[in-house]
Amino acid sequence: MSLFTSRPALRWLVPSAVAVAVIGGGAALGTVAASAEPELPDRSAAQLLVDLQNASLDGLSGTVRTTSDLGLPSLPAGAGAGGAGIGSLLSGSHQVRVWYAGEDKQRVALIGTVGESDIIRNGKDVWTWDSKTQTATHRELGDGEAAKPERQLPGSLTPQEAAEQALKAVDPTTVVEVGRNARVAGRSAYELVLKPKDTASLIGSVKVAVDATEHVPLRVLVYGKGADEPAFRAEFTQVDFSRPDDAQFTFTPPPGTTVTEEATPSAEERAQAEADAKEHAAQAKSESKVVGTGWTTVVVIKQPAKQPSAEKPEDGRGRGGQDPADIVSALPQVSGDWGSGRLLKGKLFSAVVADDGRIAFGAVAPEKLYEALRG
Numbered sequence: 001m002s003l004f005t006s007r008p009a010l011r012w013l014v015p016s017a018v019a020v021a022v023i024g025g026g027a028a029l030g031t032v033a034a035s036a037e038p039e040l041p042d043r044s045a046a047q048l049l050v051d052l053q054n055a056s057l058d059g060l061s062g063t064v065r066t067t068s069d070l071g072l073p074s075l076p077a078g079a080g081a082g083g084a085g086i087g088s089l090l091s092g093s094h095q096v097r098v099w100y101a102g103e104d105k106q107r108v109a110l111i112g113t114v115g116e117s118d119i120i121r122n123g124k125d126v127w128t129w130d131s132k133t134q135t136a137t138h139r140e141l142g143d144g145e146a147a148k149p150e151r152q153l154p155g156s157l158t159p160q161e162a163a164e165q166a167l168k169a170v171d172p173t174t175v176v177e178v179g180r181n182a183r184v185a186g187r188s189a190y191e192l193v194l195k196p197k198d199t200a201s202l203i204g205s206v207k208v209a210v211d212a213t214e215h216v217p218l219r220v221l222v223y224g225k226g227a228d229e230p231a232f233r234a235e236f237t238q239v240d241f242s243r244p245d246d247a248q249f250t251f252t253p254p255p256g257t258t259v260t261e262e263a264t265p266s267a268e269e270r271a272q273a274e275a276d277a278k279e280h281a282a283q284a285k286s287e288s289k290v291v292g293t294g295w296t297t298v299v300v301i302k303q304p305a306k307q308p309s310a311e312k313p314e315d316g317r318g319r320g321g322q323d324p325a326d327i328v329s330a331l332p333q334v335s336g337d338w339g340s341g342r343l344l345k346g347k348l349f350s351a352v353v354a355d356d357g358r359i360a361f362g363a364v365a366p367e368k369l370y371e372a373l374r375g
Helices: 008-012 026-034 045-054 159-167 267-286 324-329 366-374
Strands: 060-069 091-100 105-111 116-122 125-130 135-140 174-178 182-184 187-196 203-211 217-224 232-240 258-262 289-291 298-302 333-336 339-345 350-354 358-362
Touching: 045 159, 045 174, 045 187, 045 203, 159 203, 159 217, 159 232, 182 203, 182 217, 187 217, 289 366, 298 366, 333 366, 339 366, 350 366, 358 366
Parallel strands: 135 258
Antiparallel strands: 060 091, 060 232, 091 105, 105 116, 116 125, 125 135, 174 187, 182 187, 187 203, 203 217, 217 232, 289 298, 298 358, 333 339, 339 350, 350 358
């Protein structure tokens, strides 16, 4: 069970990539690496897990940087190039600014190479803002409705969300240890190390730096098996645990902005949407197959039905202007007694898109995927 389930604030601290889908300067990283290891009182792995569970904050602001070197093949031109789309977030470095002043005052800014995307919640008011397109959307939340702004910036990732994904792996298939103390964004931190017991996993270890005072994740490093350098990292380069000024959560559309007012869904509409989502999830689960356990789990699913026109423009392309079929067709072909398809292979995971409509994926070598497809 996720340690963040009962602490929704922790998911907001350093915003929404994956730990399979993944978010300043290089000088900051050099400073972190060169910092002396701080002296801290001894804490066991179990104590650090409890610290994470019990973390509580009144406020926070900071800058998060993510870097990814997942070893993935180049995607076709246009797959999120120059912006904050999934194509750009699968590699390179990305920066996010965050502000948090309680469950009803939150702001996330995903900084792209040619623009910025913001989600701002102030009470019941939720704004989205895209500087590149000069567009903004405003909606007033209904009673009891959650904003879930961290989910509205697909592909962005923070130490909190990366840690949440990693901590889901704390089960009998995982070795949990205390690593070396660290200094992140000028703060002292303990290091919690998670390792798969099964060496068939492509993941060698996950290292979570836990703030020694506030007990929240400041950095997450994910290493491939046998690697000396992380394939993925999400970390604060600057953080302040004081409550941000209310002005940070007030948004006024700049001149020339096209503003769209979204209707507030009724309680009945929200209930129907939740019911539809549960039905879709149940159907997806019934049509999927899980092979293995823990870090070497392989999931086989049927390809989802095509998105309705509201989600996918008439030209057949996704939000990033890139047809998913183009991305799949650019992957290398593979075949065997399990069938044939296309292979996506990285340092931390593999995926096969089979020609018969199945998709197999996991933090394992392709051979494990073929076994699952064959079964």
